[in-house]
Amino acid sequence: MADITFEGVTKIFADNIRAVDDLSLHVADGEFMVLVGPSGCGKTTALRMLAGLEDITSGSLSIGGTVVNNVLPKDRDVAMVFQNYALYPHMTVAQNMGFALKIRGYSKSEIAKKVSEAAAILHLSEYLERRPRALSGGQRQRVAMGRAIVRSPQAFLMDEPLSNLDAQLRVEMRLEIARIQRLLGVATVYVTHDQIEAMTMGDRVAVMRGGKLQQCDTPQDLYDHPHNEFVAGFMGSPPMNLLRARLDATNGPSIEFGTQRVAIPTSYSSSHTLPSGDGPGVIFGIRPEDVQVVEAGDHAGTLTTKVERREALGAEILVHLSLVNAAGTSTLVVDDDGAVVTRPTTMVAKMGPRSGVAVGDHLRVRFNPDRFHFFDAAGGDSLRKS
Amino acid sequence: MSTIRVPTTSSRWLTLKRRRQIAGVIFALPAIALVVCFIGVPVGQDVYYSFTQWDGQTATWIGLSTWSQAIHNPNLWTALRNNGLLLLSVPFALGLPLCIAVLLHQRVAGWRIFRTIYFLPTAISWVVLGLVAERFFAYQGTLNSIIHALGFSHFSTNMLGYQSEALVALGITFIFTMVGTNTMLFLTGLATLDPTLEEAARIDGAGPWRIFRSITLPHLSRFIQLAFVMTVIALFSALFSLIFVLTGGGPGYATTTVEYLIYETGFNQGDFGTAALYGLILFVITGIVGVVQLRLIGSNE
Amino acid sequence: MTKIATTLERSDSTSNSLGPVKKPKRVGRWILFAVMMVVAVIMLYPFWVMIVTSLKSEAQFLAGSGFSWLSWSRLTSVIPIGQEVLSSTIVCSASIFVIVLVGLPAGFAFSKLRFRMSTVIFLLIVSAMMVPLQAILMTEFVNITRLHLTGGYLGAILVYASLGTPFSVFLFTTYFRGVPDELVEAGIVDGLGYFGALWRLVVPIAVPAIATVTVLQFIQIWDDLLVGLFFIQNTSQRPITVGLAVLAAGRTTSIPELMAGSIISALPAMVVYLGFQRYLVKGLTMGIDR
Numbered sequence: 022m023a024d025i026t027f028e029g030v031t032k033i034f035a036d037n038i039r040a041v042d043d044l045s046l047h048v049a050d051g052e053f054m055v056l057v058g059p060s061g062c063g064k065t066t067a068l069r070m071l072a073g074l075e076d077i078t079s080g081s082l083s084i085g086g087t088v089v090n091n092v093l094p095k096d097r098d099v100a101m102v103f104q105n106y107a108l109y110p111h112m113t114v115a116q117n118m119g120f121a122l123k124i125r126g127y128s129k130s131e132i133a134k135k136v137s138e139a140a141a142i143l144h145l146s147e148y149l150e151r152r153p154r155a156l157s158g159g160q161r162q163r164v165a166m167g168r169a170i171v172r173s174p175q176a177f178l179m180d181e182p183l184s185n186l187d188a189q190l191r192v193e194m195r196l197e198i199a200r201i202q203r204l205l206g207v208a209t210v211y212v213t214h215d216q217i218e219a220m221t222m223g224d225r226v227a228v229m230r231g232g233k234l235q236q237c238d239t240p241q242d243l244y245d246h247p248h249n250e251f252v253a254g255f256m257g258s259p260p261m262n263l264l265r266a267r268l269d270a271t272n273g274p275s276i277e278f279g280t281q282r283v284a285i286p287t288s289y290s291s292s293h294t295l296p297s298g299d300g301p302g303v304i305f306g307i308r309p310e311d312v313q314v315v316e317a318g319d320h321a322g323t324l325t326t327k328v329e330r331r332e333a334l335g336a337e338i339l340v341h342l343s344l345v346n347a348a349g350t351s352t353l354v355v356d357d358d359g360a361v362v363t364r365p366t367t368m369v370a371k372m373g374p375r376s377g378v379a380v381g382d383h384l385r386v387r388f389n390p391d392r393f394h395f396f397d398a399a400g401g402d403s404l405r406k407s
Numbered sequence: 408m409s410t411i412r413v414p415t416t417s418s419r420w421l422t423l424k425r426r427r428q429i430a431g432v433i434f435a436l437p438a439i440a441l442v443v444c445f446i447g448v449p450v451g452q453d454v455y456y457s458f459t460q461w462d463g464q465t466a467t468w469i470g471l472s473t474w475s476q477a478i479h480n481p482n483l484w485t486a487l488r489n490n491g492l493l494l495l496s497v498p499f500a501l502g503l504p505l506c507i508a509v510l511l512h513q514r515v516a517g518w519r520i521f522r523t524i525y526f527l528p529t530a531i532s533w534v535v536l537g538l539v540a541e542r543f544f545a546y547q548g549t550l551n552s553i554i555h556a557l558g559f560s561h562f563s564t565n566m567l568g569y570q571s572e573a574l575v576a577l578g579i580t581f582i583f584t585m586v587g588t589n590t591m592l593f594l595t596g597l598a599t600l601d602p603t604l605e606e607a608a609r610i611d612g613a614g615p616w617r618i619f620r621s622i623t624l625p626h627l628s629r630f631i632q633l634a635f636v637m638t639v640i641a642l643f644s645a646l647f648s649l650i651f652v653l654t655g656g657g658p659g660y661a662t663t664t665v666e667y668l669i670y671e672t673g674f675n676q677g678d679f680g681t682a683a684l685y686g687l688i689l690f691v692i693t694g695i696v697g698v699v700q701l702r703l704i705g706s707n708e
Numbered sequence: 709m710t711k712i713a714t715t716l717e718r719s720d721s722t723s724n725s726l727g728p729v730k731k732p733k734r735v736g737r738w739i740l741f742a743v744m745m746v747v748a749v750i751m752l753y754p755f756w757v758m759i760v761t762s763l764k765s766e767a768q769f770l771a772g773s774g775f776s777w778l779s780w781s782r783l784t785s786v787i788p789i790g791q792e793v794l795s796s797t798i799v800c801s802a803s804i805f806v807i808v809l810v811g812l813p814a815g816f817a818f819s820k821l822r823f824r825m826s827t828v829i830f831l832l833i834v835s836a837m838m839v840p841l842q843a844i845l846m847t848e849f850v851n852i853t854r855l856h857l858t859g860g861y862l863g864a865i866l867v868y869a870s871l872g873t874p875f876s877v878f879l880f881t882t883y884f885r886g887v888p889d890e891l892v893e894a895g896i897v898d899g900l901g902y903f904g905a906l907w908r909l910v911v912p913i914a915v916p917a918i919a920t921v922t923v924l925q926f927i928q929i930w931d932d933l934l935v936g937l938f939f940i941q942n943t944s945q946r947p948i949t950v951g952l953a954v955l956a957a958g959r960t961t962s963i964p965e966l967m968a969g970s971i972i973s974a975l976p977a978m979v980v981y982l983g984f985q986r987y988l989v990k991g992l993t994m995g996i997d998r
Contacts, residue, residue, distance in 0.1 A: 072893075073896075073897070074896065091421070091422065091423075093426075095897075095898075095901065101894065103893070107891045108894075109891065109894075109895075124900060168898070172898075428822075428823035430902035431817040431818075431820075431821030431822060431823040432823050434821065434906065435818060437810040438813075439829060441806075441873050442833050442870055444870070445848065445866060446844065446870055448851070452844075452847035453846075463853075507747060510747075511744075515741050516741065523982065523985070525751050527752075527978065530977040530978045531754065531931065531977065532933070532952075533931065533933070534931070534933050534952055534953045534956075535970040536754060537956075538952065538970055539753070539970075542757050549757070587751075591989055640840070644840030647842065647933065647934050652953050652957065666842035669845055670842070686842065689842055689843040690840075690843035693838050693839070694839075697835060
């Protein structure tokens with residue numbers, strides 16, 4: 022068992038594409054690290070470099086304190102689970118799981134013992150003599166896992182191992198993989214494009230985009246304090262509302278949305294570096310669950326909105342709101358074909374399943390004053406002081 | 408901080424990619440060597456020796472005179488004409504198998520047995536088929552027996568004995584030998600045809616002929632192209648054993664094709680240089696057909 | 709009851725939708741059957757000629773009637789059939805062994821271990837499929853003679869192997885392109901080197917492709933005349949096709965004996981062919997069928 026360190030690791034492919042750009046990341050021994058990001062963000066390339074399937078253009082990569090840039094995959098002692106499982110079709114489940122041990126010259130009895138132990142953990146004991154093609158998708162996934170854990174390697178590398186499963190099985194295996202990883206305490210790098218997997222499985226999550234690491238934090242920190250607009254928009258479903266707004270200081274600090282305004286609690290001026298005066302404005306972020314409907318009475322600090330769309334998900338309702346301007350009409354501009362042309366300020370709010378909102382209703386909403394996010398309008402970086 | 412140990416396997420030059428490429432080169436090398444030594448080099452030598460007077464031992468450079476002699480050699484033109492005439496058999500070598508494949512595709516009782524029977528001659532050597540064809544066309548052969556049995560005794564033929572008819576006999580034998588392979592190709596093509604297409608067409612009111620024209624044939628076009636190329640290549644390069652057994656290239660040069668002329672010129676006349684030149688001509692002809700096939704393969708990848 | 713009814717209905721509807729063509733009417737089907745019988749008779753004609761002719765003595769053959777085992781009992785004294793079948797077998801198996809031995813790793817390299825220029829080299833090798841032996845017959849003959857390889861089987865084996873290699877490289881490459889890269893990568897991460905991956909993963913996975921190459925090349929080489937005729941100079945090492953062709957061209961051997969020999973020569977290829985038909989079809993349509 023060992024820790025993993027990426028130090029300024031860069032991968033440039035032959036066609037001059039910078040797949041991974043100056044990645045620095047430390048995975049502690051026993052830690053479950055999730056690499057997440059949209060497709061093409063470099064997460065799989067980073068994993069393949071770790072496995073020894075791709076060369077490292079520059080920087081250094083070490084496992085357990087040993088630089089492995091030029092170490093052959095077989096000498097790295099890492100196990101990998103592939104997206105399509107890559108089970109050896111001509112071998113039984115037991116042979117698949119024991120193959121790496123066989124190569125390393127373990128005795129037959131040792132292999133059988135380790136395989137049966139792993140099979141017990143994965144509930145595969147009944148299937149050991151089957152061939153991969155006689156297994157279901159979920160069972161194949163377990164065999165792929167089994168092949169990795171039998172080796173008790175320095176690290177597990179998993180490349181979207183759940184993406185070929187149906188939704189229900191995915192939820193099940195998500196818990197299963199997390200359970201096994203905790204049980205074995207082996208450092209794990211898990212690649213996925215699914216932010217729910219990232220949130221639920223990782224001890225820490227590294228968000229990547231365009232080959233660059235955006236932020237690496239615990240799931241909760243990532244959710245509560247995204248370092249930039251991209252992370253804020255990527256994590257969470259539905260994503261954080263990101264609204265272009267102007268700061269106004271004339272009547273105390275406030276955010277201006279067209280003709281409406283929301284006061285900024287004074288605590289933010291100390292925790293954030295908010296641009297002063299009538300600057301270029303900011304990106305204001307608020308999560309859907311922090312957009313609260315105000316029933317009646319106190320109208321201070323509320324916004325008037327109109328319900329544009331409504332998605333009932335059973336446990337909750339997602340309401341798409343647009344800000345209403347002074348004349349009481351929606352600021353949503355629609356062209357002749359009914360397509361939205363400009364949407365100056367729209368947002369999504371999460372509401373209880375019994376709230377009887379209908380499309381066209383006017384709602385007064387308030388933003389949870391503890392959960393404001395501010396991002397630089399130009400660079401997208403968080404304005405929160407670190 | 409753990410100490411950083413540089414592992415012994417580490418090497419700046421021998422990257423993972425290079426290792427993979429080196430393994431690739433090592434694995435491909437025997438095949439490359441075999442093909443270069445025994446196909447590539449002889450083609451190159453063909454070019455060289457086609458400018459020489461060569462008896463297999465010593466070669467004297469005579470430049471273009473081999474070429475001018477060859478071009479004025481009537482035998483070459485006879486052989487090329489024979490190949491050209493044999494091309495007339497290609498439509499039959501494709502059309503008959505197409506009909507047979509469509510018949511088999513109707514799946515009448517026992518179609519599997521019929522399929523096996525139709526393909527069976529494919530397994531036999533063309534040497535043997537040539538022997539059988541010789542029995543068929545010979546003066547006391549089956550063909551004359553049939554003619555006699557039908558009561559046309561005065562029409563008895565001796566096709567292999569006459570210059571004008573021997574080539575026809577060769578062509579017919581060639582068609583027979585190609586039937587199995589081409590039927591197999593077309594049947595495979597038909598099997599990949601989505602039956603719902605035919606159904607949809609039938610619902611739209613198309614008759615059997617219309618369905619064949621508008622759905623089956625277009626679907627088979629790639630298979631027909633492949634069969635065409637294979638048939639033409641066989642016609643230029645696989646007739647040797649048939650001719651050797653059936654007619655020996657005769658009577659005269661009536662059934663001598665370019666490939667047989669190479670053998671004739673080289674081994675019977677000892678004129679290796681001219682034979683090499685003829686080989687070059689054959690190479691160019693099949694090369695042109697080959698380019699067509701490569702484009703077929705290429706268009707699918 | 710209801711269950712049976714629905715199953716019946718279902719099987720009925722599937723047979724309708726899957727039937728290749730609407731079942732022709734009864735009369736049409738009989739005509740079809742008759743046509744297919746006629747074709748079958750034509751295709752079986754060679755076998756009929758071989759069998760019937762071989763069961764006559766030379767005199768009976770000339771007379772056109774009679775029955776005799778004579779040509780079969782005299783066969784071995786006229787044609788050294790045992791030696792020739794043995795020669796064919798040796799040349800055939802050795803050539804196929806080389807073709808697979810050389811083609812399989814190359815296919816692996818061209819599909820999974822790309823190196824500089826590998827695509828160009830692959831295309832060049834594949835285009836060598838189009839070079840007929842006749843085109844290089846003279847130069848090849850002189851080269852092999854100069855290497856003193858025409859005495860035994862080695863020259864013929866080398867020529868067959870190099871003629872079969874382009875196809876085998878093409879077939880293996882196409883086959884391996886259908887195998888996911890991850891399979892090899894999984895082996896590498898599991899601790900295999902490239903040689904290990906070749907031997908322990910790629911070869912077992914390639915069994916169907918090996919079968920296809922073997923069957924196609926067996927029929928090709930077993931039935932071939934040209935290579936055996938020129939590259940095996942020692943008459944006591946002749947393959948069977950050469951033996952038959954030379955006797956036939958000499959036109960002195962009795963036809964019934966020649967036909968008996970032909971049957972012997974045709975049998976192995978027919979057995980292989982009947983046993984492995986599906987690999988044959990697969991190989992023929994490789995690259996255009998998917």
